[in-house]
Amino acid sequence: MKKFYKIGDVSKIYNISTDILRYYEKIGLLIPDSRKENGYRYYSEKQLWKLSNIRNLRKLGVGLKEITEFLETRSITKTEKMIDFQLEKIDKTIEQLLLLKSELENKKNNIIYFKNFKDYEKPMIKELDERYIYLTQGIFKEESEINLELKRLKDKVEEENDFLFTESEIGTIISQEDWEIGKYNDYSGTFIISKDKTNTTLEKGIYLTYFFKGDYKNIDEHYEKIKIYMDRNKYKAKGNIIELYHIEIHITENKNEYVTEIQIPLAKL
Structure with missing residues (x-):
């Protein structure tokens, strides 16, 4: 005996x-097999199969118009193409999930x-490779301004490059001139370090x-401590100062963490 299901079921x-x-019924995508005089809609198991296909295709980003055309004029060739489309979408999703993982x-x-x-709080001298960055230049003084600008930069980069920045390093730049006169809270740029080549870089070189x-x-105390170390060891800054925010x-909401x-790019006096 053929089984029917109410819309609520x-x-x-x-x-x-x-x-x-009801919207699917209105656009002709999924029409109930029958409607009783009391207005109840009844769906057959064939309609449930059709709904499963609709849901699977929607999850893969297929539009309602394309789904309607496919279900109305199904053929071996069209089904094969639709399967290929689904496989391509699934492969892309797997790739994105593996990247995210x-x-x-x-x-x-x-x-x-x-x-x-x-x-911590130990000056160390290292040679750092060139790093590609996405940079926003401006004047930023408050932590909230920096966080907002970094969010805008991330959103912009993700939109333009379809890339996830879950793990990317973020930072700010203080101009050498401001740093030398003790303006440690005046930032001239915010940036995201990129794994891909961009038009802007942090230069290769010897850094403190x-x-x-x-x-x-x-932070003032830390910069003054750094300046004392540089004076003692005959170093001077030869470029803009970089701050990287690891945690x-x-x-965390706990600033102690x-x-x-x-x-700081270095040169000998």
């Missing part, structure tokens, strides 16, 4: 609202690394690197 089985089912794993490893990190933990409000507001790295 279909709604519960597929966790889909009755309003959507890799980035989340890297971020977790970064958090673990800094949970065990001990070399300095990690500190905690609130940014004490920041997007990871923040980890910031200062990088």
Whole structure:
């Protein structure tokens, strides 16, 4: 005996609202097999199969118009093309998920690394490779301004490049001139380090690197400490100062857990 389902039953089985089912009926996508005089709609198992296809295709981003045309004029050739389309979409989704997984794993490893990190407030000299960045130039003084601008930059870059920045390093720039006169809270740019080539770079060279933990409000003390070290060791800055935010507001609300790295390009006096 052929089984029929009321619209409410279909709604519960597929966790889909009755309003959507009525809309599908209105546009001719999924018409009930019968409607009784009392207005009840009844769907056959064939209609449920059709609804399953509709839902699967919608999840893959197929438009309602394309779904309607496919279901109305199905053929072996069209089904084969639709399957190829679905496989392509699935492969792309898998690729994106694997990328996201890799980035989340890297971020977790970064958090673990800094949970065990001990070399805070110790100036160290390192050679750093050239790094490509997405940069927004401007004048930023407040932490809230920097966070807002970094968010805008991330949104812009993701929109233009279809790339996930879950793990990407973020930072700010202080001009060498401002830094030398002690204007440590005046930032001339915000940036995101990119894995791909861009038009802007942080130059390769010898850098003084300095990690500190905690609130940014004490940053003056750290910069003064760095200047004393540079004077003693006959170093001078030869470019803009970089701040990298390894652990920041997007990871923790506790400012005591923040980890910031200062990088200063060096030359000998």
